């Protein structure tokens with residue numbers, strides 16, 4: 001993510017990580033203090049802070065290695081990327097379009113799916129029209145991809161999604177069903193159709209884009225929030241199934257817990273100045289970069305961006321007064337203009 005993109009918490013964090021909180025800078029600082037003290041450095045506030053941040057870096061590293069095996073797999077490179085066939089859903093626009101282009105630039109073979117007709121000028125990207133909520137449609141596309149690329153899909157990026165932006169009493173059964181079909185069931189369909197070949201090959205990567213709303217519920221998003229929460233849970237189960245049942249730990253599972261991104265899907269969502277400071281709007285290409293990095297490193301992970309999303313998984317453990325304070329500061333509630341109608345509120349008595 002660029003260092004400066006409108007002033008926000010991420011600007012401060014990225015600046016600190018590049019300078020005073022850089023792990024190398026912290027080690028040099030502690031080394032200098034140790035030399036000065038001729039032994040263990042005296043426990044000043046700065047020394048304790050340096051220890052604290054170094055242990056956060058160490059824990060993050062260890063957590064990732066614990067999850068993916070102590071010896072990291074080799075990062076994919078210009079020689080190995082061309083062996084990958086990557087399925088990207090929602091490839092016509094937004095995050096998925098950016099990801100498809102980045103994957104293609106690396107040399108990967110990309111099968112980009114969307115419900116709308118689209119074309120890509122990049123020779124490595126093949127566009128397929130497909131409704132991902134339809135299992136049979138996806139099955140047909142799987143055969144077509146295998147024919148076109150001469151192999152099975154080795155990585156999946158489930159990116160396509162819908163947003164109904166409606167209060168509960170304005171939803172219809174059809175819209176709720178459509179939401180669940182596209183934002184949730186489609187991830188089951190791609191898992192059921194594309195994981196078998198990965199399990200047989202004992203390697204692969206299955207990634208889904210969830211959201212901050214995979215952990216946080218806000219007004220106007222009950223159906224969307226429900227699908228994103230479910231997705232987070234589904235991925236956790238699949239991670240353990242790959243490890244413990246199929247004995248294929250190198251079939252990686254990743255989720256992207258992303259905040260507000262500059263695409264059409266949340267165009268009219270505005271959280272106010274404090275909300276924007278805490279959760280700056282992301283560029284689709286920055287999100288795509290982080291997804292690409294997870295694929296390239298061959299590590300399964302939970303991508304958390306912007307910075308404050310590192311704290312969202314713990315939000316449910318907060319007492320309600322801090323929970324409500326965080327909710328108010330983040331500013332998502334009431335961001336959409338619709339309000340309950342007079343007839344919805346009128347008493348029938």
Ligand SMILES: NC(=O)c1ccc[n+]([C@@H]2O[C@H](COP(=O)([O-])OP(=O)(O)OC[C@H]3O[C@@H](n4cnc5c(N)ncnc54)[C@H](O)[C@@H]3O)[C@@H](O)[C@H]2O)c1
Nearest residue numbers: 090094095114115131132159160161211260261263265266
């Ligand atoms: N934009 C944000 O602020 C934001 C925040 C958090 C999470 N997300 C998630 O990121 C993902 C990508 O969203 P985006 O912001 O790039 O949105 P986008 O609207 O730009 O792109 C979504 C794409 O999905 C396609 N699509 C929709 N239904 C489909 C279907 N049934 N079959 C095939 N394709 C279908 C659309 O045609 C579109 O091209 C979504 O899962 C979304 O929930 C977005």
